Amino acid sequence: MWSGQLPEGNGNRAKAAAVAAATTVVVTVGVTGFLLLGGGDRDDDADGGSASTKAPTTASKGTTASTPTPDSPPGATERPTVPGWKVVINPKRGTAFDVPPDWDVKSPTLLIGFEDSEVDYNDPDNWGKVVIVMGAPAILKEDWCVSRSKKNGRVKQNSTELAAAGTKGASGAGSTGAAALSQVEQWVYGGYTQPDRKSIVRDEAATPYTTKSGVKGSIARARSRNAPRTDACASDGKAITFGFRNSAGDLVAWSLYGATGVKNELPDSTVMKILGTVRLHGDPTES
Template sequence: MWSGQPPGGGGNRAKAAAIAAATTVVVAVGVTGFLLLGSDRDVNANGGSRNTKAPAIASKSTTASAPASDNPRGSETERPTVPGWKVVINPKRGTAFDVPPDWDVKSPGLLIGFEDSKVDYSDPDNWGKVIIVMGAPAVLQESWCVSNDMKNGRVKSTSTALAATGTKGASGARSTGDAALGQVERWVYGGYTQPDTKSIIHDKAARPYTTKSGIKGSIAWARSRNTPQKGKCASDGKAITFGFKNSAGDFVAWSLYGATGVKNELPDSTIMKILGTVRLHGDPTES
């Protein structure tokens, strides 16, 4: 059960939202984050929310028990393509990929993402207005940075992860390149620069890419330079998104984002090695 936030927690940085599937009851994330009961069907290919009503916020007094194993995927099992790595499976999307052994693989029903810093979330009607989310995630160094920020006269503790990765649907995409370009910039904006957009550098066109399993699709990168955000955990960031089709012919987007210019920054070479393991995994349970 993820109890922290992905990058985005320092100073005036936007809060990160972790969202759980409607069938799961989970504990609220920290003080500045929250968990919603919803689905990534509520978020379109370009990241904007399609919710018109506020979903329910999970109670802070309830928790969901995770399976007692290294891979919280229940009966879903598969050997990693990289020896010693962990498998990350998204049954909803019919996809899988591997991450190094120091990553924490989360529940397949969990969504993580970033909310809009310009929205007043004290108003229940605004719940669910997120910038971007992804499901069945894996997180690197969940408590990489912890800050105590003053907001509304109160000190709030925020935990920031070094990097995170997962997959989501890309409903509305017209091509694999469209799926990649429509999402990648939002990860950097949501996690590292918002409300600023000028510090983001992103690919103008997606490039063809084929994983080791033979999945053909498109990749796009985005990075920030000299973000104006402040705070102990503020940093620049980078993201990559791989758009492709699952076995049902639906567009899917795998994304990974992480802090840059920091100690132990996740190297691009490792990111590409993780990307190379992306593959199909049975029939998706949701289209």
């Protein structure tokens, strides 16, 4: 998994300085991906299989980042619908959802996702080719498994999360069902099976779904079975994507992915409980 975030205030000075010194810093994080700290903004509104890199910029209108503190987490402006849980807000998409207390709620300006495992990092022109991304995420056990690997003479530390959830745009999908189907397989492929797709099983059709707050849309599921093991932390994985429309009528997709067949696997019952909390949150700051 890679994650990228715009430089944001004093709490992030170390990251901002690293970006200024090297434009792009590459550190491994995740089963098949890389952590990228870039000076530019990445677009989470792609069709589910790509992302664009823009020129360096500041945060979008209404999404100015602030460094989270224990007294003021990213979801502090709205109460959770599940008592004791944490709120995750994506102002850009006008959405919110809740996660259990052991999840780490990240900044609304953070993007996470998976890069193409075949990217040659000796060639800067190939940096940043991603499989899929999402914004304003929450992560369960970010350092659930840590391993080291060596590629092209470079030693990389791989830190794999147990599960993660977030929201992205789906403007190219055309319908809520298409939004769900076009993205869900990409999360399993990017995080658990690439470059193999034969081990992925995906719903053939999306299923209508309504959240507890009354948001109507469509869900699709995917998972891998006996995926090739390429890393000490590798496992099979699962994902669920909920396609819906925000208050501006724009198609968006909420997704959750996680490792399967492992100790402490996130139960499907908890996955569905989290999904049930997905709701609209005011007007999106970007359409």
